[in-house]
Amino acid sequence: MQSYFKGKWLPYLLLLPTYVILIAFLFYPAFETFRLSLYKVHPFGIRKIFAGFYNFRKLFGSADYLHSFWISFLFSLSVVVIGLFLSMMIAVLLNQKLKGQKIYRSLLIWPYALSPAIAGALFRFLFNPVNGYMLYLSEVILGVEPEWLTSGSLAIVIITMAATWKNLGYNIIFYLTGLQNVQRESLEAASIDGAGPVRRFWIITFPLLSPTTFFLLIMNLIYSYFSSFGLIDVLTEGGPANATNILIYQLYQDFFVNHKIGYAAAESFILFTLVVGLTLIQFRTTGRKVHYQ
């Protein structure tokens, strides 16, 4: 069914718009970022001193930056695993014939429509160290007042929760679509063969969802590394004591607050490489196990 172009130039011409956009908005900025990362740059850009890999050496020699690496990794892992697990479960529940199904669906997809800053503000109301609802609730039920946002170990849990919750809607939409493509005949056949609901899910639904899961894995990975800045800025500002200072927040600090442009460029390049690397690994490993219908 494949068709071929006769002329030599037409395909290139048709690809041109895409490449123009990619070059202007992706390749050129990425290249510029890398170039800048090799300089010490004046806070307002009036001076540049070539410094080779100075910025990179400094960053990897800094205990704070390495800590940030580690925190980001744990954060990302939790957001991806918990997020995908929960949303798959919810999507399966939502895929049943229920009364008021549309209402449930809309409500569950809702969080995705919020901007990270708004989601952060909501969690701040809940976990505020002065008069948050959760503070009150835990005092009434458990008789303790945990330092939700002002102790490091709890703060990272709250941030993870918020980030997972925020992306749940997105995942649910894709899983629902995926579930609706699972052929009813296969499920019925398995049912007749005597397979229970759990077994049916594992041997039929789960493998058939694997393309969706793989896609979401990559999207959530990118989300967790790049998009949680707003949440953190509103909730903890990277604190307490750097406990929630993930890479993207450090990058924001260095560029927009400290105006250390060279460092920020290097961090940006590192983050970019890291996520591209992780994505490639996913394609090489998990990607091979994906079953496309």
Next chain:
Amino acid sequence: MRHRVFRFGLILLILFLPSVIFAAGGQEAPEITGTVSVEMWHAMSGERIQLIEGIVESFMKQNPNINVVVQYTGSYNDTLNKTTAAFRAGNPPHVFHLYEIGTLGMANSGMVTPIGDLTRWEEIDWDAFFSPVSNYYTISGKHYSMPFNSSTPLLYYNKSFFKQAGLPDKAPATFDAVIEVGKKLKGSGLDLKAPITWNLNCWYFEQFHCIMDAPLVNNDNGRTGTFPTKALFNQEAGQTIAEWWTGMERDGIFLDVGPGWSNHRAAFGSGEVAMVMSSTSDVNKLTNLLDEKGWEMGTGFMPRPVGAKGGVTIGGGTLWISSGHPDAELYAALKLVKYISEDDAQKKWHKGTGYFPVRKTAMKALEKEGWFRENPNFLVAFNQLLESPYTYNTAGALIGVFPELRKLVETGIQRVYAGEKTVKETLDEAGAKSDEAMKEWNELNQ
């Protein structure tokens, strides 16, 4: 590249346009012909937006040939980032609003025209300003930006709670007294989360240094033209302050509410604490919060260690004039910032917000009106500032990497809260990192 071409064009324009149109030179002010449009970006949110618009409105009434487009552009830091971006695109606002800690960075940014370079066109009576205010924005004798909204920290206390606890009706004046009062409040049966709080912000740490007449950094606190190279906040004064602060947190006298400017106000307003330290610009807000609950509010100076000889310095913001505009526009911008610093505007601003008027003359006028008899808490805020002696230490530090240094100190304090580090260790660590940052900044700003 683009902006270099643009800049070259601008330079040509600046060189030739005035000579053609205005035929003016030397000390004479450029003529404002037709209507000159000036853009102003500021960082004051909420009801303050309208207040500023009102002030600008009356300026335009006085100067019908100057049209001011005024815009709220987010926090100080947001405003700075937007201005920087606009500058790179060749289109910066003529006047922009920035925090005090950006002073040295701005002076070396290549983006601004020092006010001192424009006063050849129109004199500004610097003697009418409160000296701590005008001194802060003066580097080696040159005025860089126009004081606009100035404030200091102030200790607020809940009079009703103090009465219930059987305490005398005055704010504790020393570090030890705060602890003592705190212990009494804790044992008084009042339902408090803790007796005192303030938000996690390095500003207080800096102000305590001023109060103890101790430098934050070397080279005369960066005040005499040589960039600072070494942090001194890890010395005796800094340790005293941080020990007191984090010790109270450890003993449950101080409530950790995290960073930001809302939690500590809320804690005071809802009666979770009996004392709070915050900006003088919160006088109105906090009075109203306590009023709602039927409580009375009192104020006092920032507490100090026994024997400390210094005084507070100002915080807040100033108005900067950017560079790269034709003379007529710069002149219009100068007129605008001058108007905003004068008595009428400052009185309006003070009454609406609680920020100090920046000029002595404005304060005298307010006194005459009987404003302070009705609002004694404002007087406390004033006296605290006026009783400050002038030294390089009380003038406040000038540091290029101030925002970064602040974050380092704040993170350090949290490390002590968490029990990860001792005060000495944490301050030494923050100091070493600040030194490193200053070294890099100095290299780029030589």
